[in-house]
Amino acid sequence: MPNAPALIAGIGREMKHLAERQRVIAQNIANSETPGFKAREVEAPDFSALLEQTGSSSGVRIGRPSVTITSGMAALGARAPGAGHIIMDKDVSETKPDGNNVTLEDQLLKMGELQADFAAITNLYRKQQALLKTALGKGG
Numbered sequence: 001m002p003n004a005p006a007l008i009a010g011i012g013r014e015m016k017h018l019a020e021r022q023r024v025i026a027q028n029i030a031n032s033e034t035p036g037f038k039a040r041e042v043e044a045p046d047f048s049a050l051l052e053q054t055g056s057s058s059g060v061r062i063g064r065p066s067v068t069i070t071s072g073m074a075a076l077g078a079r080a081p082g083a084g085h086i087i088m089d090k091d092v093s094e095t096k097p098d099g100n101n102v103t104l105e106d107q108l109l110k111m112g113e114l115q116a117d118f119a120a121i122t123n124l125y126r127k128q129q130a131l132l133k134t135a136l137g138k139g140g
Helices: 004-030 048-053 071-075 104-135
Strands: 040-042 086-088
Touching: 004 040, 004 104
Parallel strands: none
Antiparallel strands: 040 086
C-alpha cells in the first residue's frame, strides 16, 4: 500500500481546509450586520504536491498560478494572500446599502455543504483506517 500515507495526508489536508472554511463562514455570519463587511471564503487547497508524491507516471501535471504583489498593485490597495489563503467571496447574491454583502441564506447553504463534505471525508478516513487494520491482520 504505497499510496496509503499520501491518501491519509490528503485527508488531513482536506480536514484542515474544512475547519478553516468553517471558521471563515462563522465569521461571515457573525459580521452579517457589520457595515462594509465583505464576505470571505477560503481558497481551495493545492493538491499538486500530493499528486507528485504518488509518482504518477502518466505525465499529468497540475499548475496553479502564483501572484506576486508589485509596488504599483500595493499602491492601489492590493494585498498578498495571507495564511490560509482567505479570499473575498465572489459568490454573493446581494450587497446591502451599507456595503455589507453577507447573506445569511448563502452562508447557511455553504455551512450545509461543509457539513456534507466533512461527513464524506470523515467516512473516507474511517474506511482507510479499516483497510489498513485489515491489511495488518488487526481488523475484523
